[in-house]
Amino acid sequence: MSQPAPQKMGLTMATMLVAGNMIGTGVFLLPANLATVGSISSFGWLIATAGAIALGLVFARLSQINPQPGGPYAYARDTFGNYIGFVSNYAYWFGNWIGNVAIALVVTGYLSHLWPWLEGIYPRLGFTLAVIWLLSLANARGARWIGALETGTLLLALIPILSIAIAGWWWFDATLFKTGWNVSGMEDSAAISRSASIALWAFMGVESAAVSADVIDNPKRNIPLATLMGLALAAVIYISCSLVIMGIVPMEQLRDSSAPFADVAQLMVGPWGVVVIALCAIFKSIGALGGWMLLVGQSAKAAAEDGLFPRVFCKLNRHGMPGTGLMIVAVLMSLLLFVTSSPTLARQFDQLTNIAVLLTIIPYLFSAGALAATTLERNETGLLRAGCLLTAAGAVAYCLYALLGADAQLLAYATVALLFSAALYPFFRQRMLDAAKGG
Template sequence: MRNRDQKIGPLAAGMIVAGNMIGSGVFLLPASLGAIGSITIIGWVVVLAGCLLLGWVCSALAMLRPSGLGLTGYVHDALGRYLGFQSAFVYWISTWFGNVAIALAVTGYLGTFVPAMKVPAVLAGATIAIIWLMTIVNLSGAKLIARFEGVALVLGLAPILLVGAFGWVWFNPDIFAASWNVTGGSDTHAITASLGLIIWAFLGLESAAVVAAVVKRPERDVPLATAGGILLAGLTYIIACTALSGVMPAAEMAASTAPFADVAARIWGPVAASILAVCAMVKAAGTLAGWMLVGAETAEAAAQLGLFPRTLSKINRHGAPSRNLIVTAVLMSVVCLATLSGTLGEQFSMVVNMAVILNVLVYAYACLSLLRLSGGIASPAARMRAQAASVAGLGFAILIIALSELWMLGVAALVVGVTVPLYLLRRLPVGETVGQVEAKAEP
């Protein structure tokens, strides 16, 4: 059990939300979006609005269940044990992939100074070392993670805001207009193509709801932390990435492996680019630490609900879910080795795509959960707001999933399908049949 001194307030929780979101995505996404064009500014606005909706849904769930066990706990309460188990399992797996992507960003920036990082085996070894280093940091408790995230957020934001601000001084409307849509297709196609990429930068919007167990007053602090974190991250993205689109042509942006560093080099020279790389590396490490806490808290909540093996559940003297952190680090190391590719970019894209579709699936379940639980809201006006947000958020989540590539949908379907036998095995006592267990199952 955690005491009050081990819990955090709205500012620290907001740092975890913003810190989890402003990670590797903001440093790498401009290059991916360069293949589409500066029209992606519309995609940024659409995704920001959609993510504020999803964040509102997560916050509303936290307020309805202030003593709940995070996002998957809300799904369990609203939609039953099986979907609670499925959402916990899917979300947990998504954190493996997402965390490996962030760890790869750390070693990728380290490669600016250590050329040996271009060798896949060396890259994998360094990435796994980073994973275990952040595991050790997490074992010291949520307060240390919040402080680390705060420092990393400042270091990460500083170069982005500087490049964004000075980028506007160098902003050329002709470059921005010429790069508007370089896909060769319609504007609608270009915008929809950008949504799936952009939402990677917003993963983590639910962090305050997921770690509600370590927040002092979740009914007040979770909504404040969620809205503040999403707005801070979203506006930072839009300002900085739009500035870059007016400094560097889309073709050059798409070919860049470090667009912020390249713009910094143009404005201030190569030394500035190196400083930015260091800041990016520290920021990505802070993001990794925060996301590992989110993943471990998800498994911890699932274990307390009886959805995951209770042997995974253990809170150490610092209030950290120690066993889940270690198990998660082992599984992340396995994912890192299993997805080893010829280049960092190939491996990064693979794990990012899987993290996005699995996360968004859980967001869809959260929307359905609020829709189901909204009947318990006494105020008719508040009930209608909750229901409207649930339906709108669900529509946004379905849109993102529908825009995913077929192979991603196939893998996601496989992950979801695996939850059926795992759930039945988990609930099947020795000597009983599946039919007997289902007959006794909770409605």
């Protein structure tokens, strides 16, 4: 019996998937994280953008050569073997659903500006739990539904975001920006490195189209275009908004904020601006969460089909989606939500995003290495060869730089988690061999 065919996305929806996943929550809450470093994080943004461009070119080229479901997982598997493919998917899958909990928290954080009772820890956890399950159920209904959700919510969110990015300069205070230059207590070089590591969260999702190759029309053409266009849109919005906000809101207020854009809107236009920003942030975060759940499901599905993940994750429902796998992830997200509960939403968001970034860097590194190896194996020459090798080197350098700027304790936790994958691999190895024989 054949599997149900998934509904597919065209170039516009794929571009919005990439841009929507990147712009998702970072644009609404990341300024609070960067405020722990200061406005010196402007340099971190430049480094992060350059690194994201390199990563975007890596995925654009790899998907052009051989688009495959699973993206980073598939590239690592084909280039470095099954074990590296397993580690890549393990890190990517864990990093993404951990990050999804942070996205769900943003929905609650902005909604608390409309319903203050959500600021309490128990109401916050309960409402966030409801968001996780509603989006998990909605995601199981098909890729085109998620593509339409991403497109609609991104276009809605761009209205207030661009308004603040442009009109906010009228309220920009250069003295305030300068006063909060480096509030981290670290040397400037260390502060820049830390901010570059934090800012990587903003560009997580650059691989969205590559991972979703199985549900995108004409992937060889549409994936590279969607990747680069989505990245360009996200970079412009992120940098402009971050600079403006740090010149309007004092760092000590910004770093503890659960809704930085709402705080800016309050200063600019009063209470009604807070309502508009909160609603747009809520809808955009809902769209982003739907998009990221799609990636989690597709990555696990690709690995499960190869026998490198539990078979249940590639079982498709009548909509052509890995419905059972999505429900399992929803359970894990629910458990993590309660385990990481913190008195303040900003602190819980910071913990989750830092862990997610560290885990996601691993498949990014493998993908960059895959591009270099593939370029050499194909015996490409001239500018194409040089460009691919330089792009891969730039992506590797950025990922290593971001790791150096990470919190030492969280880096240790991520390392232990990756080492644990070595113990799990033998469990899946025989199933993978059986799947290969069956193919």
